[in-house]
Amino acid sequence: MLAILHPNTALDSEEYRQTMHYLENLPNVSVRVHEVQGATQRLTEIYLLGDTKPLNKEEIEALPAVERAIRISDDYRILGRHRDDRRQSGFTYNGVEFNQSNLNIFAGLCAVDVPEHVDMMMQALEDHGEVCTRMGAYKPRTNPYSFQGHGKGCLPWVFEKAGKHGIKVIAMEITHESHIEEIDTCLEKLGRPTGVMLQVGTRNTQNFELLKAIGRQSTYPVLLKRGFGITLNESLNAAEYLASEGNANVIFCLRGMKTEAGQPHRNMVDFAHVPAVKRLTRMPVCVDPSHSVGSREQSPDGILDVMHATAQGVIAGANMVLVDFHPKPEKALVDGPQALLMNELPAYLEDIRLCHDTWKKRQAIYQRLKDNTPE
Ligand code: PEP
Ligand code: MN
Numbered sequence: 565m566l567a568i569l570h571p572n573t574a575l576d577s578e579e580y581r582q583t584m585h586y587l588e589n590l591p592n593v594s595v596r597v598h599e600v601q602g603a604t605q606r607l608t609e610i611y612l613l614g615d616t617k618p619l620n621k622e623e624i625e626a627l628p629a630v631e632r633a634i635r636i637s638d639d640y641r642i643l644g645r646h647r648d649d650r651r652q653s654g655f656t657y658n659g660v661e662f663n664q665s666n667l668n669i670f671a672g673l674c675a676v677d678v679p680e681h682v683d684m685m686m687q688a689l690e691d692h693g694e695v696c697t698r699m700g701a702y703k704p705r706t707n708p709y710s711f712q713g714h715g716k717g718c719l720p721w722v723f724e725k726a727g728k729h730g731i732k733v734i735a736m737e738i739t740h741e742s743h744i745e746e747i748d749t750c751l752e753k754l755g756r757p758t759g760v761m762l763q764v765g766t767r768n769t770q771n772f773e774l775l776k777a778i779g780r781q782s783t784y785p786v787l788l789k790r791g792f793g794i795t796l797n798e799s800l801n802a803a804e805y806l807a808s809e810g811n812a813n814v815i816f817c818l819r820g821m822k823t824e825a826g827q828p829h830r831n832m833v834d835f836a837h838v839p840a841v842k843r844l845t846r847m848p849v850c851v852d853p854s855h856s857v858g859s860r861e862q863s864p865d866g867i868l869d870v871m872h873a874t875a876q877g878v879i880a881g882a883n884m885v886l887v888d889f890h891p892k893p894e895k896a897l898v899d900g901p902q903a904l905l906m907n908e909l910p911a912y913l914e915d916i917r918l919c920h921d922t923w924k925k926r927q928a929i930y931q932r933l934k935d936n937t938p939e
Contacts, residue, residue: 579628642807653846658759672697675898686729727757741777779809820856830858835877850884851877878919
């Protein structure tokens, strides 16, 4: 059971004290308080765990500080979308809004290499009014002898350049909890010229200790990639690990599944799951067409498979696109062959906008159908 308190209930108010007194004395029930800071108000959610079957929803709703109660299932308690659950999805980070209705594009380098390329990428984004990017500093590689990313060493100049080009959020994968502090220390030292969304890669989706460590901080939101060889339910539970530790600012990223059946693509594109994730949870959903498709192959219609896959995700309601670009793919240290080119950026952005608008129009068509259908 979840008890949602009236917005901005003060934790030292009499209503709060009475409500907590009642809840904490329920037999065989433990109480977990979760604070949600929205753009305009603070919400307190109280999760009642344990033997909650005998609890009466109306009785909980009659408590002085409680606005409403929701009976929640055991799956994805915090991030899930439960019956009668009208809670909002999403969050704002560093002035950028992330929710299940809007769309943010994170085009950038798979791996940071040299300052010149980072600058060219960010300049192009700035020219097109984009405020988000992807920049890999810590790279998880299959082969231990492959380039592992510049790590902590590149952070100062990447963050400085981001600030210079008006970039507000950088999606950056971390592979160890110590990287959170490296990022935080560096941003703090520079006066926070930009923001970071911590990315958990597909190889770490079930690295539970890493998830718990990331979940314990709420300075940085998280982009969790779906595990490439596990069920959707297992990946969604991995996201819930972050929330259960306190950080519910999570975006879920589809990036394709590892199977021979996906060929000729690097992975089996799984973007039909965009609406499924939005139905099962309140997380904004991201698609990564670059790591799904993994090449610059093009169909006879003159459109690259990466672009087609992006369109499929966005037209189905995706809220974020994470995509590899590179000014000189032949010089890229990681994943050059799948990178889109600078001169493809304007058309790509236009295509994405078209698909997002089309998704909105599709929603309107079905809304009209619903409005005209008798109950
Ligand atoms: C990436 O986005 O750079 C990456 C390594 O992706 P994934 O974890 O999905 O393979
Ligand atoms: Mn990559």
